[in-house]
Amino acid sequence: MLSMLPALCRARVRGLRRLSTWQVACLQTNADHPCVDSCPCFNENQPASWPAEFRVSEEVVNRYASRQPNPLRMEEVLQMKDPEETAKMLMTEMPVRLANRIAHLSHLDMMESCPALLCARARLVRSFAEVVRAADSGASLEEFANTIRAVKERHKHQVKRLTVGTHHLKRLLIQSGKSADEAIEGIDQFLDRFVLSRIGIEMLNSQYLSLFTQSRGIADPNCDPCALARKAGAIARKIAAEEFEAVPEVQVSFFGKRDARTLPLVPSYLLYILLELLKNSVRAVAENHRDNKSKEAPVDPIVIRVASDEAQVVLDIFDRGGGIPFELQQKVWSYMYSTRRGPVSADREDEATPLAGFGVGLPLSRLYAEYIGGSLQLISMPNFGTHAFLFLERCSTRKEGMPTYVNWLRKRHLLEELVELEVRKRAAAEIEDYAEAGSEFVCRTGLTAIKQMTVTNLARGQLHLEANSLGCPCCKMRISPS
Numbered sequence: 001m002l003s004m005l006p007a008l009c010r011a012r013v014r015g016l017r018r019l020s021t022w023q024v025a026c027l028q029t030n031a032d033h034p035c036v037d038s039c040p041c042f043n044e045n046q047p048a049s050w051p052a053e054f055r056v057s058e059e060v061v062n063r064y065a066s067r068q069p070n071p072l073r074m075e076e077v078l079q080m081k082d083p084e085e086t087a088k089m090l091m092t093e094m095p096v097r098l099a100n101r102i103a104h105l106s107h108l109d110m111m112e113s114c115p116a117l118l119c120a121r122a123r124l125v126r127s128f129a130e131v132v133r134a135a136d137s138g139a140s141l142e143e144f145a146n147t148i149r150a151v152k153e154r155h156k157h158q159v160k161r162l163t164v165g166t167h168h169l170k171r172l173l174i175q176s177g178k179s180a181d182e183a184i185e186g187i188d189q190f191l192d193r194f195v196l197s198r199i200g201i202e203m204l205n206s207q208y209l210s211l212f213t214q215s216r217g218i219a220d221p222n223c224d225p226c227a228l229a230r231k232a233g234a235i236a237r238k239i240a241a242e243e244f245e246a247v248p249e250v251q252v253s254f255f256g257k258r259d260a261r262t263l264p265l266v267p268s269y270l271l272y273i274l275l276e277l278l279k280n281s282v283r284a285v286a287e288n289h290r291d292n293k294s295k296e297a298p299v300d301p302i303v304i305r306v307a308s309d310e311a312q313v314v315l316d317i318f319d320r321g322g323g324i325p326f327e328l329q330q331k332v333w334s335y336m337y338s339t340r341r342g343p344v345s346a347d348r349e350d351e352a353t354p355l356a357g358f359g360v361g362l363p364l365s366r367l368y369a370e371y372i373g374g375s376l377q378l379i380s381m382p383n384f385g386t387h388a389f390l391f392l393e394r395c396s397t398r399k400e401g402m403p404t405y406v407n408w409l410r411k412r413h414l415l416e417e418l419v420e421l422e423v424r425k426r427a428a429a430e431i432e433d434y435a436e437a438g439s440e441f442v443c444r445t446g447l448t449a450i451k452q453m454t455v456t457n458l459a460r461g462q463l464h465l466e467a468n469s470l471g472c473p474c475c476k477m478r479i480s481p482s
């Protein structure tokens with residue numbers, strides 16, 4: 001029975017594809033669970049259980065997706081303090097951003113065969129429908145806040161869903177004949193843009209909802225990187241202790257003037273980045289110690305140096321975990337690369353991954369760092385250790401990186417045009433070769449006929465010269481293949 005489940009699932013995918021409206025549902029079953037364990041969407045996202053008002057046509061989504069989202073500076077988002085003004089802005093901006101993401105995801109090759117991606121899309125569609133409905137029906141402030149709360153909750157495990165889905169997608173693309181490198185490159189590019197727009201939506205929603213709490217905003221004007229580094233160190237050590245006997249200490253020191261120690265920032269983002277970096281470092285040191293040192297030898301500590309001036313704060317996270325081989329140093333930025341072997345538990349409540357496993361920790365941290373106006377670099381010394389440098393600007397004027405479906409579509413059209421030009425160029429060269437090779441046999445009228453044939457073939461979408469194997473189409477003389 002179990003072996004029949006994938007086939008059943010495929011049949012359901014085929015069936016759903018026939019639906020004309022965007023009711024595509026999560027296809028999880030408990031027995032053959034393609035999504036993450038904690039994903040509670042099976043019942044919630046079945047099309048049958050969707051009220052009619054939340055079924056959206058593809059046309060509506062595309063209409064919103066053709067509009068440009070409005071990129072903001074982080075400072076602008078953090079300065080939104082009036083719930084009514086913010087709600088008004090979200091009612092126009094959120095449907096556009098969500099529709100862009102839905103369209104973007106839908107254009108991913110073979111996504112229709114990946115249940116976790118269908119599940120991710122179903123959630124986006126549901127959220128899009130709810131926000132549009134709230135905006136159109138003139139929802140009260142409280143009703144709209146509840147809608148945004150529901151959106152946030154629905155998308156809580158979206159990154160894990162995307163990770164599971166794109167790993168599945170990679171296997172399908174390779175089975176369909178793509179090389180592994182090609183498949184990975186395409187998925188990495190997609191995720192970079194797709195996750196970036198998710199971060200933007202998340203930040204807007206979080207800022208809006210925080211206006212109803214005491215903190216009135218998600219930013220902390222006096223965010224202390226040293227305190228957060230200690231906190232992240234404690235969490236990473238705790239997670240690692242479940243797996244390793246010897247876990248490294250995390251030492252934090254500060255270099256700079258006392259009043260330059262803090263900066264205005266969203267603490268949860270910085271904590272996320274530091275936690276991902278520290279989990280990597282703790283794992284590297286603990287594994288290195290277990291595999292290469294005696295039990296009695298002291299474990300090398302992880303050293304974090306925080307330095308700052310008026311413009312920037314820089315964090316250097318240094319571990320002696322054996323480093324990363326030179327030939328793998330670029331690969332670590334791929335969402336598809338991890339040296340973790342064995343099963344990964346994906347049931348943690350927070351967005352952070354467990355100690356290691358999916359390969360998304362570094363690329364996601366880099367995206368977050370860039371989103372908050374900073375940057376992340378890794379300098380690794382093979383057989384020794386790794387430095388992760390996190391640069392944070394005190395006052396970033398950078399706007400959100402806003403990948404839009406419209407721009408993406410335009411780029412795709414341009415690429416298609418480029419490919420077509422290349423084909424025409426090749427065809428023209430083929431005519432030249434033909435004429436040259438068969439100049440003794442092809443008369444002037446015959447050459448014109450060949451050119452005509454080529455143009456017709458191109459118009460029909462056929463890329464090769466039919467005439468290649470023929471002789472002169474005018475004199476019917478054959479060219480002997482040399």
Ligand SMILES: Nc1ncnc2c1ncn2[C@@H]1O[C@H](COP(=O)(O)OP(=O)(O)OP(=O)(O)O)[C@@H](O)[C@H]1O
Binds near residue numbers: 319323338339363
């Ligand atoms: N400090 C480090 N020392 C040695 N290797 C590292 C270090 N940081 C990262 N790596 C290597 O880079 C790979 C990718 O890291 P990344 O954080 O992106 O994924 P991961 O840790 O495997 O999984 P997760 O998604 O849970 O973070 C790791 O599997 C590891 O091999």
Ligand SMILES: [Mg+2]
Binds near residue numbers: 276355356362
């Ligand atoms: Mg990691």
